[in-house]
Amino acid sequence: MEASWPLVLVAFVVGLALGALALRRSRRTPAPPAEPVLSPDAAAVLAALRASAVVLDAGDDVLRASPSAYSVGLVRSGRLGHAALADLVDAVRADGEIRDRELTLPRSRLAGSGVMIVQVRVAPLGDGRVLLVAEDHTAARRLDQVRRDFVANVSHELKTPVGALALLAETVHDAADDPVTVRRFAERMQHEARRLTRLVQEIIDLSRLQEPDALVDSELVDVDDVVAEAADRVRVEAESRQVTLVVGGERGLQVHGDRDLLATAVRNLLDNALRHSRPAGRVSVGVAARGEEVRIAVVDQGEGIPADQRNRIFERFYRGDPARARRTGGSGLGLSIVKHIAADHGGDITVWSVEGKGSTFTLVLPRATETTAPTDEEGPV
Structure with missing residues (x-):
């Protein structure tokens, strides 16, 4: 019985030492913070945005995303769906600077699904969290292209019959003494004139239809x-x-x-x-x-x-x-x-x-x- 006392004393001392060590470690290494959660007001603001919005935690997991972010494929399986977006987020985390970029992204992972043009703005929120807001500009860019094409095509379409009429008139003038030639080219002139009239009328019709009181x-x-x-x-x-x-x-x-x-x-x-x-x-x-x-x-x-x-x-x-x-x-x-x-x-x-x-x-x-x-x-x- 007396021989067991040293063992008991050693165990007691070792237990005190281990307890003190654990206490020091717990003071030096605080417990991980609880998962950050957006306030109801912030969540409501994200839901009301017309643009797609995504909030990421420090590990790039999605804390909150608007429905449109899922529908256009910005978020997939709880993570960002495009490497270009992840790279932009990493750059913001690296220096804390807000970044604004226009990116061309595939609409889906399927081949031939087309692309979308989005204006992306990424800003840090603190504690490693990041806010990403993306606005789809695909329709606007396409409309701009349609307008440019419209002006270019109108110019070309008007130039063709006008140029033809000028050449035909010159030919008729030079062949004034040849009734057969004059008649043949006069018919060509009438054809080009009808084509020009039809084109101008169609442009007028199209312009009228774009008025709100059509x-x-x-x-x-x-x-x-x-x-x-x-x-x-x-x-x-x-x-x-x-x-x-x-x-x-x-x-x-x-x-x-x-x-x-x-x-x-x-x-x-x-x-x-x-x-x-x-x-x-x-x-x-x-x-x-x-x-x-x-x-x-x-x-x-x-x-x-x-x-x-x-x-x-x-x-x-x-x-x-x-x-x-x-x-x-x-x-x-x-x-x-x-x-x-x-x-x-x-x-x-x-x-x-x-x-x-x-x-x-x-x-x-x-x-x-x-x-x-x-x-x-x-x-x-």
């Missing part, structure tokens, strides 16, 4: 009259191209809007169909009601539209085959005008196409619920 004189419009007028405008062109023009479908339908604009939209669809039809082909116009919608479909038997071009054919001056457009006289504005007219009338324009078999363009408009009874003076439609 439909200030909206009225009840008979779809039968719109289709008949549009068909009459292109009938001579159809005969010259040896294309059969057929009009059919449901009658007596009405929509609210501007009759001239609607006739222009249908005529542009018919012009497009005729230009892409083969000789001895057929172009059809069909009208039908589907619920609260009126659908005007223009069907051709042309070469069809490649799948990679269908999303761009309604852009101003876009022409998938510029050589064919020059040969057929297309300006690249017709379908863009149709799209604007449809939108101003609360409708839409859709396209179905198969290469080698043809295309169907469908103008969808809200159906008018009011009807007007014909007067005694009115004849059958």
Whole structure:
């Protein structure tokens, strides 16, 4: 019993030493702080931002992110979804300086998914936390490019017929004593003059459609009259191209809007169909009601539209085959005008196409619920 006392004393001393050592270590190395959490006010501010916002902790884990940050792929699996964003965050942490960059990022990890242009601002919040705010400028950059292309294309399109007219006039002047030559080049001059007039009118139509009061004189419009007028405008062109023009479908339908604009939209669809039809082909116009919608479909038997071009054919001056457009006289504005007219009338324009078999363009408009009874003076439609 007496022999065990030294062992007990040694154990007691060792225990005191270990306890003192642990106490000193705990004083020198404080416990890790609790995970930082955003206040409800800060979270509400992030949710209200139009831009995508992300708050990262010191380990680059996402503490908070707005829904748009997930939808555009800035955040994936609780981390930043792009290496360029992570590099920008590291640079801010390194020197504490706020950074602002415009980055071009892939929309997703899938090949061919396209890119987005974002303006990114990164700022330190303290304790290793970082705030990243990204604003999507893709649409704005595309609009700027469309505007530049529009100005360049208008200049080019106007220059071509004007230059041709100048050369033809000079040729006619030099061949004044040759009636056959004068007649031949005079016909060419008339063709270029019509092309120039059509282009100027399309630019005027497009400018008018961009005004907020484009439909200030909206009225009840008979779809039968719109289709008949549009068909009459292109009938001579159809005969010259040896294309059969057929009009059919449901009658007596009405929509609210501007009759001239609607006739222009249908005529542009018919012009497009005729230009892409083969000789001895057929172009059809069909009208039908589907619920609260009126659908005007223009069907051709042309070469069809490649799948990679269908999303761009309604852009101003876009022409998938510029050589064919020059040969057929297309300006690249017709379908863009149709799209604007449809939108101003609360409708839409859709396209179905198969290469080698043809295309169907469908103008969808809200159906008018009011009807007007014909007067005694009115004849059958």
